[in-house]
Amino acid sequence: MKKNVLKSVSMMIVLLSAFMTACSQQAGTGAPAGQNAGSSEPGASAAKSKNDEVVIGFSVGTMKQERWQREVKMAQKYADEKGFKLIVQSCEEDAAKQVQQVEGMLTQGIDALLISAQDSESSGVIVEKAHQAGVPVVAYDRLVRNGDLDYYITFDNVKVGELQAKMLADRYPKGNYIWVLGGPEDNNAHLLKQGQESVLKPYMDKGDIKIVVQQWAKGWNPEEALKIAENGLTKAKNDVVAVIASNDGTAGGVVQALESQGLAGKVGVSGQDADIAALQRIVEGKQTGTVYKPTQVLNQTAMDLVYALAAKDEAKIKELNSGNFKNGHVGTVDNGTKKVTSLLMDVQLVTKENVVDTVIKDGYQKMEDIYKNMPKDQWPKAQ
Known part of the structure; x- marks a missing residue:
């Protein structure tokens, strides 16, 4: 009898031990590391399924300017249409x-x-952090320097500078100029200067054009541009024929300075971005022209690229790398660390004479908004 009891107890201990082991394996899935329970594929837990949501980050330096408000809306619309999180x-x-x-x-x-890097020089650390997390980085319009950047998409900023300077030099080949450079923290401002200088230098060397003031407008701030223009006008005793303003925001500050001296419309002023306020000044005769950068094309191409990278769509990435996109070409830009594959968008000069055939025709701005300060009889005839 005693032997039977001991035998029964031993059997119960064995069964209990087996039961506890089974429970333990079930709680831990019982699957080898890197493999999902119920899956025979190693590493399945590390890969995203087709149903997982793609998430893309868009970091911008400012939302104070009209163009960035517009471009963020474009990007969000793209994300909504494609069904990913932005x-x-x-x-x-x-x-x-x-x-x-x-x-x-x-x-x-x-x-x-x-x-879109706020500070081109110091933003390389962002690329380093992103790559540590396995995240590719595309620089949007503003170059990220000093880092292993994956792609850069922008307009041909040297060309923008050339167009600005040529527009003014063709109209004002002799006289005193004020030169308002962009934000020194933005690499694009330096590229613009390069383009502007390539056009102006022959005139300057001959003594036909004299630069009375040349100064950077930190942060592309219109108030900075206003002060620079005021200083230049004072120095030249208002004897100025043209002002190179590097974008439409700074052009606004320049025109304000000219208006205070009764010179608006008498002095040439450049710009870029085709902001609505600038286009209004152009048709009113207060600003000579602007450089139209089709941001809808830039934005579309940038979103195509970053979405393809996020979704690992190798076919689309290859297509874009081969230059198969609208109104641009593939090149390289040296960011101090490497020659970065760059998608460079085309640009176009806009003056009072072609505003209808450019920004209005493309649907970038509306005629009623551009000409709202002008008498109806001075509006262009409907096309």
């Missing part, structure tokens, strides 16, 4: 804040990053 953040001209914001995006699990 995280947009603006650092409002604070480079350190932009780094922190991107770190937050990486924590949220973005698959690719599109960035």
Whole structure:
């Protein structure tokens, strides 16, 4: 009897031990590391399924300018149409804040990053952090320097500068100029200067054009441009024939300075971006012209690229790398670390004479908005 009891107890211990082992394996899935329970494919847990949502980060330097408000809306519309999540953040001209914001995006699990760098020189650290998380980076319109950048998409900014300077030099080949450069923290401003200088230098060397003031407008700030223009006018005793303003925002500050001296419409003024306020000044005769950069084309191409990178769509990536996109070409830009594959969009000069055939025809701006300050009898006839 005693033997039977001991035998029964031993049997119960064996059964209990087997039961506990089975439970333990079930709680831990019982599958080898890197393999999902119920799946025979190793590493299945690391890969995204087709139903997982693609998440893209879009980091911009400012939302104060009209163009960036417009382009963020374009990007969001693209994301809505394609069905992926777009995280947009603006650092409002604070480079350190932009780094922190991107770190937050990486924590949220973005698959690719599109960035308009606030500070081109110091933004290489952002690329490094993104790559550590396995996230590709595309620089949008503003170059990221000093980092292993994956792609750069922008307009041909040297060409923009050339168009600005040529427009003024053709109309004002002799006389005093004020030269308002863009934000020194933005690499594009330096490329613009390169293009502007290539046109102006022969005139300057001959002594036909004299630069009375040349100064950077930090942050592309219109108030900075206003002060630079005021200083130039004072120095030249208002004897100025033209002002090279590097974008439409700075052009606005320049025109304000000219208006205070009764010179608006008498002095040539350049710009870029085809902002509505600039186009209004152009048809009113206060600004000579602007450079139209079809941002809808830039934005579409940038979103195509960053979405393809996020979704690992190799066919689309190859297509874009081969130059198969609208109104542009593929080149390279040296960012101080490497020659970055760059998608460069075409640009076009806009003056009062061709405003209808450019920005209005493309649907970029509306005629009623551009000409709203003009008498109806001075509006162009409907095409």
